Amino acid sequence: MDPVRGVDLAFWYIIGVSFLFLVGIGVVMVYFVIKYRRSKNPIPTDIRDNLNLEVVWTAIPTVIALTMFWVGWEAYLGLRALPEDALEIEVGGQQYSWIFLYPNDKETEGELVVPYGSAVKLNITSWDVLHSFYIPSYRIKVDSVPGMTTYAWFNADRLGEFDILCTEYCGIDHAYMLAKLKIVPEEEYLAWLEEDSY
Numbered sequence: 001m002d003p004v005r006g007v008d009l010a011f012w013y014i015i016g017v018s019f020l021f022l023v024g025i026g027v028v029m030v031y032f033v034i035k036y037r038r039s040k041n042p043i044p045t046d047i048r049d050n051l052n053l054e055v056v057w058t059a060i061p062t063v064i065a066l067t068m069f070w071v072g073w074e075a076y077l078g079l080r081a082l083p084e085d086a087l088e089i090e091v092g093g094q095q096y097s098w099i100f101l102y103p104n105d106k107e108t109e110g111e112l113v114v115p116y117g118s119a120v121k122l123n124i125t126s127w128d129v130l131h132s133f134y135i136p137s138y139r140i141k142v143d144s145v146p147g148m149t150t151y152a153w154f155n156a157d158r159l160g161e162f163d164i165l166c167t168e169y170c171g172i173d174h175a176y177m178l179a180k181l182k183i184v185p186e187e188e189y190l191a192w193l194e195e196d197s198y
């Protein structure tokens with residue numbers, strides 16, 4: 001499944017179920033508060049041991065929790081299932097910017113340019129402390145760890161500019177560790193790739 005759709009589906013499913021329970025439990029609670037108020041029900045009933053009820057309130061939440069896991073797992077598989085023809089770009093985090101290294105050794109800071117219509121694999125590492133690479137528009141959030149390489153991928157299916165953030169506190173200027181993802185038509189990307197680094 002397309003990871004963006006998968007993550008959104010998991011998000012809305014969990015929010016939706018939570019909202020139904022919020023409203024359902026809230027309504028029943030208010031109803032019981034009124035129905036069993038002291039003036040109408042001075043002696044409370046003490047109910048113990050109802051096996052059927054206990055089975056139901058164990059089974060239903062278990063099934064709901066498992067369906068939440070399942071939608072989340074499907075989305076996660078999409079985020080990990082790398083297409084074979086992906087364009088690979090190296091990403092290095094450092095206090096306080098993101099560096100991008102392209103197949104022809106071109107290097108950019110704070111700007112990731114990719115061609116429209118291609119799958120992009122990002123090999124992510126850190127050159128100092130822990131950072132976390134985050135592109136909200138593509139639902140990607142992966143730790144950037146010194147001494148190891150993690151990865152993320154996305155399908156560049158929209159032209160335009162998108163935010164890249166560091167989402168793990170990495171020092172005093174963490175909040176300014178931002179970059180831009182620019183998705184441009186392929187010809188523009190190829191021309192850009194041949195320009196000198198800056």
Ligand code: CUA
Nearest residue numbers: 131166168170
């Ligand atoms: Cu790098 Cu926060």
